[in-house]
Amino acid sequence: MTDKQLQLKSLELRKKTLQYIKQAGAGHTGGSLSCLDILHVLYRDVLRVGPENFHDPDRDRYIQSKGHSVEALYVVLADNGFFPFSELDTLCRYQSHFIGHPTRKVPGIEQNTGALGHGLPLSVGTALAGKMDQKPYRVFTLLGDGELLEGSNWEAAMAAAHYQLDNLTAILDYNKLQITGPVEEVLHSGPLPEKWKAFGWEVREVDGHDIGALRKALHSVPFVKGKPSFLIAHTLKGKGVSFMENTLKWHHGVPSDEEYLLAIKELEDQQKALLV
Amino acid sequence: MKTTERLHIRPGAANLEKFSATLQELASHDRQVVVVCSDSRGSGKLVPFGKQFPEQLVEVGIAEQNLVGIAAGLASCGKNVFAVSPACFLTARSFEQIKNDVAYSDNPVNLIGISAGVSYGALGSTHHSLHDFAALRAVNNLTIVAPADNYETEMAIRQAADLASPVYLRFGKKAMPFLSDTPDFRLGKGRTIRAGTDAVILATGETVYPSLLAAIRLEQQYQWQVGVISMHTIKPLDEDLLEEVGKKYPAVLTVEEHSIYGGLGEACAAFFMQRGHTPRFKIMGIPDEYTVTGSQKEIFEHYGISESGIAGALVHLLH
């Protein structure tokens, strides 16, 4: 797929993300829209995993640590054929496997996440097993910037560097917001590149909505042999819908009928603009 | 006419709302009252508190272990600390901080578990706290409370604030009606919501309300007199009251928004057994399985924690 085709598809998947959140009447809208391009590029272009080899021990692993952005993950997994989109009609309904956080009952999902600060330690263990067994697979995880306030991330960061896990890539969805406010106001946590470097990781930064740049960055892992890779993806919470972008209430806001139509229209306009 | 209207059961707000209003009131005449949050201010309805008393709110970010450690340090210096976080994270993530820094070191923190039990519904098991009574009952020096209605919530918060030892208090975010007009709340003392003779329901937290409705239904259907007691304090158990219950009632049903393991039900069972009481006995709660997915209401109904489910369980127990 060309960058442009992926871009167009990203817009389509944004629409679907909003559609299912709207239908379910619940969801983490802002964070899903901010990580959608990353997930889309990962599954379409980077990860050596699909429905056909999901049970292959040599498959690449993706573990979503910021589990609350599950709607983007569901939509991307459906787009990659793990299950039909129609299953998402049951999102958050009684007895559905499609709940508000990832679970392994859903095809394509590796780990049950949702409590923040678990994905990186899980990924370190998964990568370490790969090293022990000389497996070719790689491990990717997605972290939130608010999530980085959990101490478990930093314990795992040290372990990953200590064990020289160059088969591990952590991607930061760096949208600068959490629930209460901007991360830097809630609790100063920077400077992140310097901190991750000091913890023994090789760090790169990328525009998390630039499909071409994301592809390039994710294809160049490990950034350095013998070190885990940390990719800081600069993103916008609520990306793609003007009134949702960078706005706190959309952390788990659900659009009204009117807002929904407006949002879809904006995304369609962006699709049209790309096509001319 | 709905049962609630017939009974003149007064509607109330969510216990969560009552909690934050009470805390704001306490802080207005006590500068030692300090709230500690972990990106949980909005879910704790504490944004107005933060605006009114910015000096009395400490934000630690998404870091629940740090939340409890810092709260314990603050309490050790005389602060009247309320550490507020979703019950699931507060009691699982920070369990060791609760055990060592709060309970063992005897730092009188008020640990406030919001959106407890299955209040978070379809967010799933990472966000449910069905283990908290069980885990915390095994920790010495901790009072464990699950208030049923707004009145119990307000009184529990006020009495916890005055208590010189650590407390864990948990509640949900659904609006709860007032269950009794008798102002008789005391930490550690069960509250009789309805007297009975044929059987009694010992319930806690948000399950007291459906228990009351079930008791009323059984009176209407079978003329049974079923007592209902709000066992808001899970620990220490009100042994005097349970002794009376053991002597008086031929059948006891316990109901809780918790695993059937290690909570109110097993605490009562152990008490009755060791005192030689042998009523017919059943524990209702969430069974030991992957919890069904759905809203809190759907999960309750699935496991029979509803007017009809509880009434049905009692019919079964009494036949």
Ligand SMILES: Cc1ncc(C[n+]2csc(CCOP(=O)(O)OP(=O)(O)O)c2C)c(N)n1
């Ligand atoms: C251990 C834990 N504590 C608290 C929460 C509640 N919570 C869900 S999302 C969130 C904010 C996350 O912020 P960030 O990581 O920046 O995610 P994003 O802004 O990208 O959605 C919080 C506090 C949680 N899921 N897990």
